[in-house]
Amino acid sequence: MENKIVVSGIRSTGNLHLGNYFGAMLNYIKMQDQFPCYFFVADYHSLTTHPDPAQLKPNVFKVLAENIACGLDPNKVTLYVQSDIPEIPELYLMLNMMAYKGELEKTASFKDKARTQPDNVNAGLLTYPTLMSADILIHKAHYVPVGKDQEQHLEMARTFAQRFNHRYGDMFPEPHPFNFGNELIKIPSLDGNGKMSKSENENATLYLCDSDDAIRKKVMKAKTDQGPTEMNSEMPIDIQHVFALLKLVSAEDTYQKFVANYAACTIRYGDLKKQLGEDMVQFIAPIREKTKEIQQDTNYLHRIMKEGKEKARASASRTLDEARKKMGINFYA
Ligand code: TYM
Numbered sequence: 212m213e214n215k216i217v218v219s220g221i222r223s224t225g226n227l228h229l230g231n232y233f234g235a236m237l238n239y240i241k242m243q244d245q246f247p248c249y250f251f252v253a254d255y256h257s258l259t260t261h262p263d264p265a266q267l268k269p270n271v272f273k274v275l276a277e278n279i280a281c282g283l284d285p286n287k288v289t290l291y292v293q294s295d296i297p298e299i300p301e302l303y304l305m306l307n308m309m310a311y312k313g314e315l316e317k318t319a320s321f322k323d324k325a326r327t328q329p330d331n332v333n334a335g336l337l338t339y340p341t342l343m344s345a346d347i348l349i350h351k352a353h354y355v356p357v358g359k360d361q362e363q364h365l366e367m368a369r370t371f372a373q374r375f376n377h378r379y380g381d382m383f384p385e386p387h388p389f390n391f392g393n394e395l396i397k398i399p400s401l402d403g404n405g406k407m408s409k410s411e412n413e414n415a416t417l418y419l420c421d422s423d424d425a426i427r428k429k430v431m432k433a434k435t436d437q438g439p440t441e442m443n444s445e446m447p448i449d450i451q452h453v454f455a456l457l458k459l460v461s462a463e464d465t466y467q468k469f470v471a472n473y474a475a476c477t478i479r480y481g482d483l484k485k486q487l488g489e490d491m492v493q494f495i496a497p498i499r500e501k502t503k504e505i506q507q508d509t510n511y512l513h514r515i516m517k518e519g520k521e522k523a524r525a526s527a528s529r530t531l532d533e534a535r536k537k538m539g540i541n542f543y544a
Pocket of ligand 1: 230397398
């Protein structure tokens with residue numbers, strides 16, 4: 212086991228999709244055998260968009276179940292719920308004293324949300340990156356497996372860690388985003404507009420709970436074009452996206468066959484999508500069924516959450532004690 216700490220989380224805002232799987236979870240699953248790992252459901256972060264309180268619990272349970280169904284082993288990793296760890300909001304408060312309005316306002320995710328929910332531009336949205344930094348720094352993480360969309364947040368976590376270290380003395384390692392493929396990835400949506408997402412582009416996002424039928428239908432509607440007219444021509448971006456999905460879930464020789472067909476101008480997108488649809492069903496269906504099974508076992512999920520909470524709090528309270536001391540908040544010593 213390597214001596215580097217891994218932390219990452221997923222918001223409980225909706226159904227997990229292929230982007231969450233390949234951008235984050237696949238790395239979690241590989242990392243669990245190599246590093247001490249802390250993975251959590253970011254329920255506090257989901258409050259920035261004011262979800263229905265009645266939906267929060269089923270959503271948290273679903274994300275936990277999906278994590279386990281995808282291959283996370285709660286015996287190997289610390290799997291917990293963010294709001295079970297009171298040390299996180301305390302560190303968040305401390306980090307907020309080191310985060311400046313200007314830099315927070317410039318964050319792409321904040322600007323995006325301020326545009327899409329103009330009636331709810333709350334302070335939680337503005338300080339989203341400091342809460343995320345607290346999640347990461349509370350366990351003194353080195354590696355954070357995330358998708359491309361989280362890159363800027365990680366940059367800010369490094370800035371806040373450096374700022375704290377500079378002002379109060381070294382204590383936080385610099386956390387770096389991580390992907391086994393070396394580059395952070397973005398799984399595009401099937402309609403060529405943006406990325407797969409929990410809340411947008413639902414017809415162009417493949418969810419881990421989609422029925423076989425829904426998967427086939429969505430894949431058949433993926434954006435393609437008239438096909439290549441010249442041998443060995445470069446693929447337009449939408450076609451690259453379809454091939455990228457094929458590479459993720461299909462056998463290598465299947466993928467190579469379609470690449471060769473494309474190069475020879477003999478490609479039939481109908482056949483390609485049919486194959487992709489079937490391979491996608493083979494990939495998603497076992498995860499969907501396993502999730503359903505785990506979700507029904509509330510006792511099991513409660514046990515996992517409690518165990519995770521204990522382990523995560525042990526680590527978090529060590530860090531928080533140290534941070535309090537460094538900041539001079541140790542009046543009884
Ligand atoms: P969230 O819940 O939006 O997404 C969870 C993870 O999935 C990745 N992801 C994608 N990767 C590739 N292609 C896509 N289309 C795609 N969509 C989502 C995300 O990059 C992420 O890794 N702020 C975080 C949750 C969080 C967190 C943290 C993450 C809170 N605290 C601390 C790491 C460390 C979020 O909203 O992710």
